[in-house]
Amino acid sequence: MSQARTFPRGGVRPPDRKSLSEDQPIRKACVPSFALLPMRQHAGEPARCLVSPGERVREGMLIGRAEGPGAANVHASVPGLIREVLEVVLPSGARTPAVRIELDGEFECTGRPQTARNWREFIRHELLERIEEKGVVGLGGGQPTAAKLRAAGRPQLLLVNGVESEPYLTADHRLLVEKAAEVLTGAQIVASLFELEPAQVLLCITEDRRQTLASAHGQAAALGFRVEPLAARYPQGEEQQLRLALAGGLDALVLNVGTLLAIYEAVVWGTPLIERVVTVSGSAVRRPSNLKARLGTRLRELVEDCGGLAGRPERIVVGGPLRGFAVADLEAPLTKEMAGVLLLGRGELRARGSGTAGEAACIGCGRCIEACPWGLRPLELYHWIREGEPRELRRLGLERCTECGCCAYVCPSRIPLVRWLAGGRWL
Amino acid sequence: MISAPHLHAGPTSRRMMLSVVVCLLPAGLWAVVRYGPPALYVLLASIAASLLTELAIAALAFRRFTLGDGSAALTGLLIGFTLPPAVPLYVPIAAAVFAIAVVKMTFGGLGRNWMNPALGGRVFVMFSWPVFFHASPAAGRADSLLRWIWNGTPGAIGDVSATLLVLGSVYLFVRRIIRWETPAAFIGSFSLAVWAFAGLPHGFFRGDLPLYLLTGGLLLGALYQATDPVTSPLTRVGRLVFGAGCGLLAFLVRRFGPYAEGVAPAVVFMNMLVPLINRLTRRAAC
Amino acid sequence: MLNLRDNPLLLYALGICPALAVSTRVDNALVMGLLVLVVLMGTTLVMAALEPVLPEALRLPLALVAAAGLVTAGDLFLRTYLPGLREGLGIYVQLVAVNCLLVGRTETGRRRLSEAAPEAFGQGAGFCLGLLLVALVREVLGAGTISLFPVGSFSGTLRIGGLAEQPVRILLLAPGAFLVLGYLAALYNRSRS
Numbered sequence: 024m025s026q027a028r029t030f031p032r033g034g035v036r037p038p039d040r041k042s043l044s045e046d047q048p049i050r051k052a053c054v055p056s057f058a059l060l061p062m063r064q065h066a067g068e069p070a071r072c073l074v075s076p077g078e079r080v081r082e083g084m085l086i087g088r089a090e091g092p093g094a095a096n097v098h099a100s101v102p103g104l105i106r107e108v109l110e111v112v113l114p115s116g117a118r119t120p121a122v123r124i125e126l127d128g129e130f131e132c133t134g135r136p137q138t139a140r141n142w143r144e145f146i147r148h149e150l151l152e153r154i155e156e157k158g159v160v161g162l163g164g165g166q167p168t169a170a171k172l173r174a175a176g177r178p179q180l181l182l183v184n185g186v187e188s189e190p191y192l193t194a195d196h197r198l199l200v201e202k203a204a205e206v207l208t209g210a211q212i213v214a215s216l217f218e219l220e221p222a223q224v225l226l227c228i229t230e231d232r233r234q235t236l237a238s239a240h241g242q243a244a245a246l247g248f249r250v251e252p253l254a255a256r257y258p259q260g261e262e263q264q265l266r267l268a269l270a271g272g273l274d275a276l277v278l279n280v281g282t283l284l285a286i287y288e289a290v291v292w293g294t295p296l297i298e299r300v301v302t303v304s305g306s307a308v309r310r311p312s313n314l315k316a317r318l319g320t321r322l323r324e325l326v327e328d329c330g331g332l333a334g335r336p337e338r339i340v341v342g343g344p345l346r347g348f349a350v351a352d353l354e355a356p357l358t359k360e361m362a363g364v365l366l367l368g369r370g371e372l373r374a375r376g377s378g379t380a381g382e383a384a385c386i387g388c389g390r391c392i393e394a395c396p397w398g399l400r401p402l403e404l405y406h407w408i409r410e411g412e413p414r415e416l417r418r419l420g421l422e423r424c425t426e427c428g429c430c431a432y433v434c435p436s437r438i439p440l441v442r443w444l445a446g447g448r449w450l
Numbered sequence: 451m452i453s454a455p456h457l458h459a460g461p462t463s464r465r466m467m468l469s470v471v472v473c474l475l476p477a478g479l480w481a482v483v484r485y486g487p488p489a490l491y492v493l494l495a496s497i498a499a500s501l502l503t504e505l506a507i508a509a510l511a512f513r514r515f516t517l518g519d520g521s522a523a524l525t526g527l528l529i530g531f532t533l534p535p536a537v538p539l540y541v542p543i544a545a546a547v548f549a550i551a552v553v554k555m556t557f558g559g560l561g562r563n564w565m566n567p568a569l570g571g572r573v574f575v576m577f578s579w580p581v582f583f584h585a586s587p588a589a590g591r592a593d594s595l596l597r598w599i600w601n602g603t604p605g606a607i608g609d610v611s612a613t614l615l616v617l618g619s620v621y622l623f624v625r626r627i628i629r630w631e632t633p634a635a636f637i638g639s640f641s642l643a644v645w646a647f648a649g650l651p652h653g654f655f656r657g658d659l660p661l662y663l664l665t666g667g668l669l670l671g672a673l674y675q676a677t678d679p680v681t682s683p684l685t686r687v688g689r690l691v692f693g694a695g696c697g698l699l700a701f702l703v704r705r706f707g708p709y710a711e712g713v714a715p716a717v718v719f720m721n722m723l724v725p726l727i728n729r730l731t732r733r734a735a736c
Numbered sequence: 737m738l739n740l741r742d743n744p745l746l747l748y749a750l751g752i753c754p755a756l757a758v759s760t761r762v763d764n765a766l767v768m769g770l771l772v773l774v775v776l777m778g779t780t781l782v783m784a785a786l787e788p789v790l791p792e793a794l795r796l797p798l799a800l801v802a803a804a805g806l807v808t809a810g811d812l813f814l815r816t817y818l819p820g821l822r823e824g825l826g827i828y829v830q831l832v833a834v835n836c837l838l839v840g841r842t843e844t845g846r847r848r849l850s851e852a853a854p855e856a857f858g859q860g861a862g863f864c865l866g867l868l869l870v871a872l873v874r875e876v877l878g879a880g881t882i883s884l885f886p887v888g889s890f891s892g893t894l895r896i897g898g899l900a901e902q903p904v905r906i907l908l909l910a911p912g913a914f915l916v917l918g919y920l921a922a923l924y925n926r927s928r929s
Contacts, residue, residue, distance in 0.1 A: 037457055190457065338456060345455040367456065383519050384561035386463050388679040400684070400732075428455035435463040436561075442453040544904065552915065577906040 027230040029254035030264040033396035035429045036256055037190050037345065040371075044304045044311040045193040045235075049201055051315050052328045056126050058101045058319030059356035060086065061111055063119035066165040066360075067093015072120055078105045082131050083295050086122055089155075095167040095359075096158035100297035100317040102128035114341040114348035114355050121356070124319070142212050142290045150216060150290060157289035158296045158359075162281035163260070165360040172276075178217055180275035181224045183210050183243075183283060185236075186253060188229070188260035189343030192363045194300040195280045196232065197313045202284060203239035207246055209283030212290055217276070221247025227265060229255040257345060258427040264396060281362075296359060303329045307336035307366035316357055322364050323353035336366040345428040383436035391430035391440065397423045401430035401440050408447035416447055466627045467520030470674065471527055473618035474608075478527070481610040485535035489607050493530035496542035500526030503550040512559060521560050525549055528568035531608030531670055532714065533575070537582050544578070545571035565721045566681045569671075572714040583709055605710065608670040612663070619673040628677045631686050635693025636672040636700075637663070643701035666704050671713030672696075681721045688724075688731040695720045739858040745866035746917075746924040750837040754828045755867050756913040761883040763892070764824050765871030768832075769864025771810050773857070775832055776841065778806045780856035783842065784849035799842040800833065807833040837863060866920075873916050878907030 063069035070087030080086060080099040087097030103124045111121040145153070155169030163184065183206070187195040198206055207226075214224050226243045228236050230252035240250050251269055253259050259268070262277040269275070278286075281299060288294040297318055304311040309330030316325055322341070326332060340347040341361055353364075391401040399420055407415040424444050431440040461469065482490045504522040508514050516522070529545045549571030557563045576583050608615070622628040641659055649656025662668065676682070676696050683692050696716050703712025744750040751772070758764045782802040783795070790798060811829050814822040822829065832838070837859065846852045875882060880900030886892035906912045 035459060037459065338452065340454075340456050342454075344457045347454055347456070349452040349454075349456065365456075372456065383463050384559060386466075386561050386679050387682070387684065388463075389684040390460070392684055402684075432455045432457060433459050435460060435466055437458060437462060439453045441455065538902075540902075574906055577909060577911070578904045579902055580905070581902075 027252050027254040028268045029256055029259060030267040030396055032398055033394050033429060034256040034258065034264075035394050035432050037432065039255070040190045040304070041193050041196070043191065043306075044302055044313055045196055047193070047197070047310075047312045049194075049197045049300055049313045049315050052317070052320060052325055054101060054126065054317060055320040055324050057106075057321070058099070058103075058124045058126070058317060059111065059121055059321065060097060060100060060124065060319040061113060061119045061121040061356065061358055062087045062097055063113070063117060064097060064165070064318070064359040065093065065095040065160040065167055067091065067095075067167065069119050070094050070097045072108060072122060074105050074108075074122060076105050076107050079103070079128070080105060080124060081128070083297055085295075089158075089167070093167060093170070095160045095169075096156065096295070098158055098295035098297050099124055100319045101126045102130060111356070113358070114350045116348075137292050137294075139291050140293070142208070143215070145290065147216055150212060153290050153293070154286055157285075157294065159282065159285045159289050160296070160359050161279060162285065162299060162359060162362065163279035168278075168282055168286065172213070172216060175217070175276050176274065178219075178276040179223060179273045180270055181210060181214055181217070181219055182265050182269060182275050182277045183207075183224065183226045183248075183280060184260060184262075184265060184277050185226060185228045185239075185280045186260040186265070187362075188255070188257045189345050189347075189363075191304045191365055192302050192343050193304070194302045194313050194362055196235075198280050198284060198300060199228070199236050199239040203236075203242050205287045206280045206283045207239075207242055207248070208291070209285075209287035210248070210278075211246065212286055213276070213278060213283065222249060224248040225269060226250045227253055227269070229253055229259070231255050258396060258425075258429065261396075261425060261427060263425065299357070299359060299361075301325065301357060301361055302363040303366075304363065305336065305366035306368035306371050307332055307334050309333045318357055318359060320357045321353065322350075322355055322357065325357065325364060326353055326366065332366060334368060337369045337372050338367045340365040340367060345432060346426070383438070385434075385436055385438060388435060390433040390435065394429040394433045396427060396429060397425070399424060401444065404447060405438065405440060405443050408443050408450065411450060413447075413450040416450065421447055461625060461627065464518065464520045466625075467524045469625065469627055470622060471520070471524050473622055474527055474531065474615075474674065476618055477608060477611055477614040478531070480614055481531075481535070481607045484610050485607065489535035491539060492533055492535055492537060492542050492607060493527065495539045496530040496533070496546045497523060497526030499543040499546035500529065500550050503547050504555065507551055507555045508559070511555065516559060519560055522550060525554070525567045525571075528608075528670075528675060529571050531674075532568065532572040532606050532667055532711075534582060534605065535607050537579075541575050541579060541582065545575045548574040561680055564681060564724065565718055566675060566678050569675055569714040569717050573718055576709065576714065580709075605665050606667050606670070609665055609667055612669050615669045615673060622673075628673065629682075629686075629689060631689035632676050632682060632693040632696075633672045635690045636676055636697045637668070637693075639694040639697030640668060640672070640701050641697075643698055644705075647701070648705055662701075662704070666711035667713045668700065668711075671700070671711075671717060675713070676717050676720075681724060683724050683727045683731065685728070685731045688727045691727055691731070692720055692724065695723065739855065740862060741928065743862040743866050743924060744837050744859050745863050745870075746921045747928075749921070750840060751835050751863055752917065754831060754835065755863075755870060756910070756917060758825055758828050759867055759871035759874050759913065759916075760878070760908050761824070762868065762871045762875050763821060763883045763885060765867045766864075767814065767818065767821055768825060768828065769860075769867045771807075771814075771829065772832055772835060772837065773860030773864050774810060775803055775806045776838055776856050776860040777853070779803050779838060780841070780845070780852050781849070784847065784852050787847050787849075796839070796842055799839070803833045803838055870913075870916055870920060873920070874907045874912060877904045878912060879903050879905075 062072050068091030071090045072087050074086045082102040084099045086099050089096050101124055103126045106123045106125050108122055110118055112118050151169050159168040185195050185199050210224055226248055233252050243250050258264050265277055266275050285296050300313055300315050302313050303325050312329045339350050341350055385402055404419055404421055426441050428441050500522045508516040526546055533542055549567040553565050553567040553570035554563045644657040644659050644662045646654055683689050699716035700712040703715050745755055758768045779799055779802045846855050880896045880903040882894040884892050
């Protein structure tokens with residue numbers, strides 16, 4: 024049994040909490056009666072809205088066109104009538120126009136036999152166009168995938184990211200258990216784009232999941248891919264940490280398993296990105312599940328799909344518990360970048376002293392330095408941000424910070440370091 | 451606005467402070483048993499003065515209530531531990547007021563001071579009322595096991611039982627509230643210096659190690675005082691250097707100076723060098 | 737103009753070397769302060785009188801010579817009439833000649849007599865008062881006494897009962913000097929703003 028590889032320094036080992044949902048097979052969520060689709064479900068500029076109230080849309084129809092850097096197409100996730108175009112505030116705080124569709128009419132994609140294309144028939148730029156046209160974005164971080172692939176140059180490795188190192192989240196895990204064939208086909212498609220040999224494709228999983236992912240392992244090996252078990256540390260699932268662990272000095276392209284599935288769906292079946300697998304978990308939800316849900320479904324409906332609330336949640340988090348956004352209610356819509364919806368109860372937050380003590384003074388304990396995967400010194404950065412000295416911040420390397428949250432996770436004074444560090448970039 | 455991460459690990463800083471207080475209580479109680487009510491009054495006086503001073507200054511100067519972080523109580527307790535049980539009460543009160551008002555609050559409160567507050571207070575009273583702090587002749591060799599539990603040599607309140615101090619520190623090491631580098635280097639270099647030089651002028655390598663370790667506040671200083679995170683270096687190598695320096699200086703002051711202990715001046719001096727140590731060990735592994 | 741608001745000792749930290757050294761007793765501080773005032777005034781008068789004919793390059797040397805002369809005169813006076821106290825002041829008497837307060841005045845102070853004289857007086861008096869204040873705090877708390885001059889049946893020293901037995905001795909040492917000066921300067925600055 025080989026030693027699991029990992030990134031060289033820092034990192035933390037938060038409690039896993041995946042047992043709540045990791046054995047729950049992916050289940051289709053109910054189709055919502057209203058879908059609220061933001062024009063910005065990706066990391067860049069909002070798409071330009073192509074529809075107006077009163078129009079009818081079909082399932083999978085293009086309703087927002089990507090214009091501007093970092094934008095991606097947005098498609099209607101349900102057929103129906105455009106009720107209004109309004110501005111919404113996303114959990115991240117960003118404002119964006121959004122389209123509200125009232126469900127009505129026939130489903131053209133779902134439930135009907137579709138024609139599969141042989142992906143090998145496409146030439147390179149056709150593949151990229153399909154991926155772009157169908158609005159595929161990185162389901163881990165929101166970067167438009169076609170743009171990412173176009174900018175990738177000549178990578179020598181493709182890392183299939185099935186690590187999912189944040190607690191509670193199990194969507195990617197279930198995808199590997201149930202849909203490994205499709206995910207790996209997506210990987211083949213991407214490998215072909217860059218003329219990579221099968222041995223240059225690495226399926227990255229955590230070592231404590233080797234047993235449960237034996238089937239995926241087998242399928243990957245059958246295709247000639249390598250399988251790399253990695254240590255279960257956070258933030259192993261981040262692109263840079265994967266590269267540090269596996270790539271050596273080589274140029275590596277990293278894609279999340281959910282994204283690869285979306286690529287497969289887009290290329291082979293022509294399906295635009297209109298649904299995703301999301302983990303709904305936490306002690307305050309009755310039946311933690313992995314739902315395959317339509318984009319635009321309000322989170323409240325997803326929770327109802329899981330049996331509703333089991334008590335009052337102390338905090339609602341969209342995303343993972345270490346990087347996600349706290350929201351005040353469940354009215355936000357499901358978007359492409361949401362990997363999880365966590366209903367956290369008092370016990371889960373208090374168990375480790377979170378949320379109790381307010382922000383105290385920095386005592387210089389240095390735990391944040393030990394935790395930082397980049398070898399930065401968060402307490403010094405914090406000090407200089409408070410003093411307002413951008414030159415010192417540059418000298419200390421603030422631009423390398425990826426806001427992974429390891430420093431704030433270990434801080435005994437519960438200083439919201441991520442918020443400070445993010446603010447420091449604006450100095 | 452609540453921001454990520456939404457989970458945290460380890461004890462909060464308040465819990466860390468209170469843990470240290472709790473770990474010191476056995477030794478404190480034993481001291482009260484051994485030395486009687488005067489020891490209790492000294493401890494209470496220093497804790498009370500510490501709390502009141504911080505309460506007043508935080509309210510007047512910072513307009514905040516800071517007693518909740520537990521550091522003032524801990525400072526008061528540690529000050530009491532460094533004092534002999536028979537001092538008049540103005541001594542612990544003066545030490546506490548100096549420690550909190552001058553050493554800690556003048557620089558901005560918790561986390562901003564460069565000098566260890568309790569030891570700063572101790573140095574203040576050591577130089578102000580030296581008559582209470584002269585070296586007392588060591589009553590015989592301290593090599594019996596009993597000494598580890600019951601220190602017959604009158605000294606500071608915290609000197610009363612090496613065993614209880616060490617036992618209390620085990621929990622703190624396990625929870626990583628105290629890092630091992632500083633105490634290890636401190637005790638290590640101190641022991642080495644004692645063994646090599648304490649026997650002078652009779653010769654080298656004849657030092658009475660148990661005596662030096664059990665009296666003079668060494669264990670208290672090495673385990674509980676020098677390990678104060680605010681005034682310690684940030685890196686492992688840095689802490690080793692810091693501890694080693696403390697040990698050497700503590701020995702020099704103790705052996706060749708007129709005072710009963712050298713821990714306080716030594717640590718306070720090394721505190722001054724911590725920013726330099728941090729800068730020099732920046733690249734070192736943590 | 738007579739400026740008593742900008743205290744050279746507490747605001748500008750001029751002349752803190754003698755201030756820290758001699759402020760262990762009130763009588764020492766008083767004598768030192770008055771000496772500085774006298775030398776300051778005298779030097780200013782000499783400089784102002786010679787201003788019309790004095791080349792720029794000779795200003796500083798002349799000031800030092802004048803100061804040295806006045807200090808020597810003062811020193812002789814003290815040795816004659818206050819020998820014990822003169823012993824206590826040690827080398828700091830001679831150092832008044834190169835006190836930065838004085839030298840600084842030479843370069844940046846006003847030139848015309850009608851303006852220079854009040855300015856010098858203000859600075860000298862300010863220094864003296866600041867010094868007295870520091871000495872008062874240090875001696876009262878650090879020794880429990882206030883040392884003044886014997887007059888008639890008064891021995892010259894006031895003792896403050898409890899404090900004199902066990903004073904806060906550190907205040908008479910160097911760290912205490914910095915502490916007292918620092919906090920007084922802080923309080924003074926606070927009261928100005």
